[in-house]
Structures are given as structure tokens and as C-alpha cells.
Amino acid sequence: MSLLRRPGMLWLALPATAVLLFTYVAPMFGLARMSFNRTLPGGAMQPDWTLATYAEMAADSFNLELTLNSIQLSFTATTFALLLAYPVSLFLFRTESRFRSLLAIIAIGPLLVNGVVRVFGWIAVLGDRGLVNSALLALGLVSEPVRLIYNWTGVTIGLTESLLPYMVLALLAGFGRLDREVEAAAMSLGARPWRVFVRVTLPLSLPAIVLGWLICFILAMSAFVTPKLLGGGRVFVLATQVFEEAVDTVNWPLAAALSVYMLVLLLLFLGAYGALTRRVER
Amino acid sequence: MSHVRLDALSKVYGSNAPAVDDLTLTVERGEFLALLGPSGCGKTTTLRMIAGLVPPTGGTITVGGADVTSLPPYRRNMGLVFQNYALFPHMSVADNIAFGLEMRNLPRSEQTSRIAEALAMVRLEGYEKRRPRELSGGQQQRVALARALVIRPDVLLLDECLSNLDAKLREQMRIEIREIQRRLGITAIFVTHDQVEALTMCDRVALMDRGRLAQVGTPEDVYERPANRFVANFVGRINVMRGEANGASLAVAGAPVAVANAPRTQGTVDVMVRPHRMTIRPEDVAAAAGENRVSGTIGRIVYIGDVIQVAVDTPAGPLVAERTTTGPDWHTLAVGQRVAVAWSAADTLVFPPEAR
Numbered sequence: 001m002s003l004l005r006r007p008g009m010l011w012l013a014l015p016a017t018a019v020l021l022f023t024y025v026a027p028m029f030g031l032a033r034m035s036f037n038r039t040l041p042g043g044a045m046q047p048d049w050t051l052a053t054y055a056e057m058a059a060d061s062f063n064l065e066l067t068l069n070s071i072q073l074s075f076t077a078t079t080f081a082l083l084l085a086y087p088v089s090l091f092l093f094r095t096e097s098r099f100r101s102l103l104a105i106i107a108i109g110p111l112l113v114n115g116v117v118r119v120f121g122w123i124a125v126l127g128d129r130g131l132v133n134s135a136l137l138a139l140g141l142v143s144e145p146v147r148l149i150y151n152w153t154g155v156t157i158g159l160t161e162s163l164l165p166y167m168v169l170a171l172l173a174g175f176g177r178l179d180r181e182v183e184a185a186a187m188s189l190g191a192r193p194w195r196v197f198v199r200v201t202l203p204l205s206l207p208a209i210v211l212g213w214l215i216c217f218i219l220a221m222s223a224f225v226t227p228k229l230l231g232g233g234r235v236f237v238l239a240t241q242v243f244e245e246a247v248d249t250v251n252w253p254l255a256a257a258l259s260v261y262m263l264v265l266l267l268l269f270l271g272a273y274g275a276l277t278r279r280v281e282r
Numbered sequence: 283m284s285h286v287r288l289d290a291l292s293k294v295y296g297s298n299a300p301a302v303d304d305l306t307l308t309v310e311r312g313e314f315l316a317l318l319g320p321s322g323c324g325k326t327t328t329l330r331m332i333a334g335l336v337p338p339t340g341g342t343i344t345v346g347g348a349d350v351t352s353l354p355p356y357r358r359n360m361g362l363v364f365q366n367y368a369l370f371p372h373m374s375v376a377d378n379i380a381f382g383l384e385m386r387n388l389p390r391s392e393q394t395s396r397i398a399e400a401l402a403m404v405r406l407e408g409y410e411k412r413r414p415r416e417l418s419g420g421q422q423q424r425v426a427l428a429r430a431l432v433i434r435p436d437v438l439l440l441d442e443c444l445s446n447l448d449a450k451l452r453e454q455m456r457i458e459i460r461e462i463q464r465r466l467g468i469t470a471i472f473v474t475h476d477q478v479e480a481l482t483m484c485d486r487v488a489l490m491d492r493g494r495l496a497q498v499g500t501p502e503d504v505y506e507r508p509a510n511r512f513v514a515n516f517v518g519r520i521n522v523m524r525g526e527a528n529g530a531s532l533a534v535a536g537a538p539v540a541v542a543n544a545p546r547t548q549g550t551v552d553v554m555v556r557p558h559r560m561t562i563r564p565e566d567v568a569a570a571a572g573e574n575r576v577s578g579t580i581g582r583i584v585y586i587g588d589v590i591q592v593a594v595d596t597p598a599g600p601l602v603a604e605r606t607t608t609g610p611d612w613h614t615l616a617v618g619q620r621v622a623v624a625w626s627a628a629d630t631l632v633f634p635p636e637a638r
């Protein structure tokens with residue numbers, strides 16, 4: 001509002017707008033345009049305005065399965081990430097330790113490591129001869145290695161871990177309404193610590209939870225490296241399918257149509273988020 | 283028997299100077315005690331130790347004869363009103379007030395009647411469904427008070443809860459809180475740095491200075507008979523003159539000064555007199571018996587409404603005398619006029635200068 005009243009300030013947004021136009025908006029339109037092109041039997045693409053690709057996509061029941069896979073995987077990984085990140089973030093938010101910033105950097109440190117490298121780290125940990133299985137075997141808890149990678153378990157573990165730093169950041173950003181004084185008030189009114197948590201801390205951190213959950217859910221839906229590498233070709237989600245269609249099958253209109261479909265799906269989630277936050281704010 | 287008893291209570295944060303230092307204080311049942319002192323003197327820390335929110339590093343707290351020093355806050359049954367109210371932002375007014383009752387597992391019907399009672403007490407009927415942020419500061423303050431009182435606490439603890447209100451509302455709330463406290467006969471401790479609030483609302487005033495108890499007594503005690511320089515300075519306005527004590531006699535700027543309670547000190551002292559106990563006299567009229575006076579020139583006249591403050595430059599330093607504007611004669615004073623400032627021996631306070 002105030003920006004619009006001082007048009008001079010709008011110039012400050014110009015560089016970012018230009019960059020976004022070229023790197024984001026233009027390719028998106030290009031992608032959307034491509035999804036209406038025709039694929040010739042030989043695999044070549046012919047400019048056109050047809051809904052044939054969308055019809056093909058809708059007719060293929062495998063795409064519904066992929067959608068459900070994507071949603072289920074993202075839901076599980078995001079929820080695990082939330083459960084793991086919440087106590088850490090709460091601690092980081094509150095600690096008066098001198099090492100607070102250091103601890104925060106450690107918590108979001110994994111972002112500094114390339115996603116592919118992290119996946120290989122997981123393979124070393126979760127593989128048949130990995131850390132976990134060696135320990136389980138050595139302890140005699142299992143007689144043969146447990147399959148922890150190249151399946152849904154592995155992908156869920158890897159995805160959860162890759163979401164953690166984002167979840168911590170989002171929670172820290174959303175904890176603004178938490179107030180020690182209000183919790184102290186609850187305690188002075190007779191609430192034991194766990195009741196303070198359930199009745200005050202948790203409700204007041206709901207905006208943070210919703211924000212973190214949404215951001216990570218979107219990240220999880222579009223995650224490609226982890227399902228591809230930790231899935232070992234046995235885990236199929238929308239993101240891997242787009243890659244397959246674009247790179248292996250070289251059916252660009254279909255890859256584009258799938259991308260548009262994913263985008264619409266995420267926009268729907270965003271809409272639901274908007275409605276939800278309006279209710280939380282109430 | 284005293285209701286609340288603090289015994290050698292201390293709190294040291296980390297390696298800092300003690301925030302509260304060897305504080306011993308008792309509060310009678312049904313008494314309204316003010317904890318008064320400048321910012322940072324340890325008032326909030328003391329109150330929070332009583333509430334159980336800050337663990338003391340030394341000493342004990344007794345309530346009704348029972349040692350509560352190591353009890354957690356949720357087992358203490360104290361009603362705490364915070365400076366910033368600390369209402370639950372996600373709950374309605376009614377839910378805020380109900381919280382303490384729910385924690386006590388009271389039956390629904392009793393909760394409802396007690397909430398209604400509490401809302402009536404703070405005159406907020408009809409506001410049950412509002413959220414805290416939909417209330418004015420004064421209304422939030424009343425909800426906080428109702429929330430603290432509805433649990434029928436052993437002790438009501440108030441932390442500067444009026445300082446966010448405008449002057450008019452603050453005065454009104456002072457009367458209301460005092461009225462409610464008296465009606466319920468509840469023991470209350472009221473933290474404030476506003477001496478007017480402390481003097482006008484409370485039965486007794488405990489003054490704190492850098493974590494220590496400076497004096498405790500009735501408002502009249504601390505105002506008329508301050509125990510030390512700090513109290514004299516902090517409570518009310520006061521003129522400070524440099525004096526020389528020599529056994530029973532005292533001199534200011536070379537002239538002898540009569541004192542009711544002669545100091546038994548030697549050397550430099552601070553001589554203090556309240557502005558409204560100083561009168562402006564014509565310079566040529568002889569001093570009355572036992573009256574102290576010093577001549578000077580009027581440097582400034584400040585009109586406040588009910589009084590004028592007359593600043594007079596004298597050999598004893600600048601002195602401020604207050605005169606009521608009741609009669610017409612105050613108009614005769616003018617800047618530059620030669621006058622005498624007079625005060626009685628009984629109004630003269632003498633303290634050794636502040637040790638540095």
C-alpha cells in the first residue's frame with residue numbers, strides 16, 4: 001500500500017521483477033504453451049493448440065496412482081519432519097545460550113550440502129551393508145539386512161531429512177506469537193507444564209505449524225532427486241514421471257502437461273492453506 | 283500473624299550484582315502492600331519469586347505459615363497480574379477467565395457463575411466473547427485482574443499493571459482495584475515505580491533500592507519520616523542543600539539551621555526540605571522563632587494549576603518553594619524579586635551524603 005503511494009520506491013523492485021520474468025514467468029508460460037502442442041508418432045513435437053495431451057493424461061489411470069503416491073509420500077515426510085523439527089525449533093527459539101546462533105546454523109547446515117551428496121550419504125547409512133544394517137546384524141536383532149533403501153521407506157527417510165532445515169526455518173519464522181509471559185500466566189493459574197503446552201504453546205504455534213507444513217509439503221511434492229536416487233527405480237511419483245517423460249520418453253508435451261497439472265494441484269493446496277490460516281487467525 | 287513472609291530472600295542472575303539482596307519483609311493478612319522503587323531495583327524479580335516463576339538463590343518464602351520456596355507456580359495459588367497483561371490471545375475473555383477454573387477442575391456450572399461474578403466485579407459484562415486484541419488497554423487490564431481473582435488466590439500480585447493506561451483511567455483503576463481488594467479482604471502486593479500510586483493505594487509501602495529494602499512503613503512514614511537519603515529523594519519532590527554538621531549544631535551556607543532531630547554526625551551532610559513545606563516571605567520581615575530562612579532572588583516561576591513552583595537562587599543553592607494558588611496573593615511574586623525562603627525545624631531532614 002505505502003509502496004504504491006510512493007511510486008519512486010517501485011523502482012527498487014525492478015531488478016528482481018526482471019530476473020523473475022526471465023527465469024520464472026517466461027519459462028512457465030513456455031511450459032504451459034508446450035502442453036498444447038501435438039506429439040507426432042515419431043516423437044517429434046508440432047506446434048498446435050490441442051487438448052489431446054491432457055485427454056491422454058486424464059485417461060491414464062497410472063497418473064492418478066502417481067498423484068496419490070506423491071501426496072502420500074509428501075504428507076508422510078512432511079509430518080515426520082514437523083514432529084522432528086518442532087522440539088528443536090522450540091528449543092532454538094527459546095534458548096538464551098551464547099551458542100544459539102551456532103546451534104541454529106547447525107540445524108540448517110544440511111542446506112549447505114548438495115542434495116545428491118546427501119542422498120549418497122543415506123545410501124551409505126541405510127544400504128544393505130550400511131551403518132544401520134551392520135549394527136542390527138551385529139546385535140543379532142535381524143538375521144538378514146532390512147531393506148531400507150530403493151523402496152518407499154528409504155525415500156521417506158531421505159525426504160524427511162531433506163525437509164528438516166526448511167521446516168526449522170519456517171517454524172522459527174512462525175513462532176512470533178509465542179510469549180513466555182503468557183505461558184507464565186498459564187502456569188500461575190495452575191497449569192502444569194504439559195497443560196501449558198497443550199493449551200497455550202501449541203495453539204499459539206499453530207500458524208508456524210501450518211506455514212512450515214505447507215512450505216515443506218510443496219517442496220516434497222516437487223522433490224525429484226531423493227525419490228529418483230533413493231527409490232532405485234521402484235518409487236514412482238509425479239516429479240520422477242515428469243523427468244521420465246521429458247528425458248527418457250522425450251514426450252515434451254506430456255511432461256509439460258504433467259507439470260501444469262502439478263502446478264494446479266499445488267495452487268489448490270495453497271488455496272486451502274489460505275482458508276485454513278484465516279480460520280487459525282480468528 | 284503475618285500472611286506472607288520473605289526471609290533473607292535473594293536472587294543473583296549469573297555473575298551480575300544481586301537483583302534482590304537479603305530482602306526480609308512481611309505482609310499482613312488482607313493488607314495491600316506497595317513494592318516501590320526505581321527501574322531495575324528488583325521489584326519484578328521479587329514478585330516473580332513470590333509467584334514461583336523465578337527460583338530464589340537464597341532465603342525463604344512463607345505463605346500462611348507454610349514454606350512455599352520450592353513449590354512450582356502451579357501449586358502456589360497466587361493471582362498474578364502482569365505488566366503487559368499476558369492474556370491468552372487465542373481465547374475469548376470468558377475462556378481467559380475460565381482457564382484457572384478449568385485447571386482446578388471445577389464443575390461447569392460453578393465455572394459459569396464464577397466467570398459471571400468476576401466479569402461483574404470488573405464491570406465487563408457483555409464482553410465474554412471478545413478476543414483480547416478487541417479490547418482497549420484498560421479493558422484488557424480488567425480481564426487480567428478478573429482472571430487472577432476468579433481463582434480466589436491466597437495472594438494477589440500486581441506488577442505495574444497500571445503503567446500502560448492514561449492518567450485518567452489509571453486513577454479510576456487505582457480506586458477500583460483498591461475497592462475490590464478491600465471487599466475481598468485479599469492480601470495484595472502491588473509493584474510500582476510510581477510513588478503517587480504507592481502512597482494513595484496502599485496500606486504500607488516497601489521501598490527498594492538496588493535490590494535491598496530501603497524502608498517499609500505507612501505512606502505517611504515514608505513521606506514524613508524517610509529513613510535515609512534514598513527514600514527522601516525517591517518519595518515526593520525535595521530540595522537538597524549542602525550542610526556542615528558539628529555535633530548538635532548545623533549550618534547551611536554559613537548560617538545556622540534549626541533541626542528538630544539533630545544529627546549526631548560530624549562534617550558534610552545533606553539537608554533536605556520538601557518544596558511545599560517552604561514558604562516565600564518578604565525579605566525585610568523578621569524571621570519567626572525557630573524558623574529557618576535564607577534570602578535569594580526569584581529565578582523562575584512555574585504555574586502548575588493548583589500550585590506554583592517558585593525557584594529561588596540562594597547562597598544555599600537553588601531552592602524550590604511551592605505555594606497554592608488558592609488566594610490572589612501569589613500574583614504578587616515576580617521573577618527577579620528579592621525574597622526570603624522560610625521553613626520550620628520540624629520539616630528539616632538531615633542525612634549523611636550518599637556514600638559513593
Ligand SMILES: Nc1ncnc2c1ncn2[C@@H]1O[C@H](COP(=O)(O)OP(=O)(O)OP(=O)(O)O)[C@@H](O)[C@H]1O
Nearest residue numbers: 295298301319320321322323324325326327328475
Ligand atoms: N532474566 C534475567 N537475567 C539477568 N538479569 C536479569 C533478569 N531479569 C532481571 N534482571 C536484572 O535484575 C535487576 C532487577 O530487575 P527487575 O526486573 O526485578 O527490576 P524492576 O524493579 O522490576 O524494574 P522495572 O521497574 O524496570 O520493571 C535488573 O538489573 C535486571 O537487569
Ligand SMILES: [Mg+2]
Nearest residue numbers: 325326327442
Ligand atoms: Mg519490573
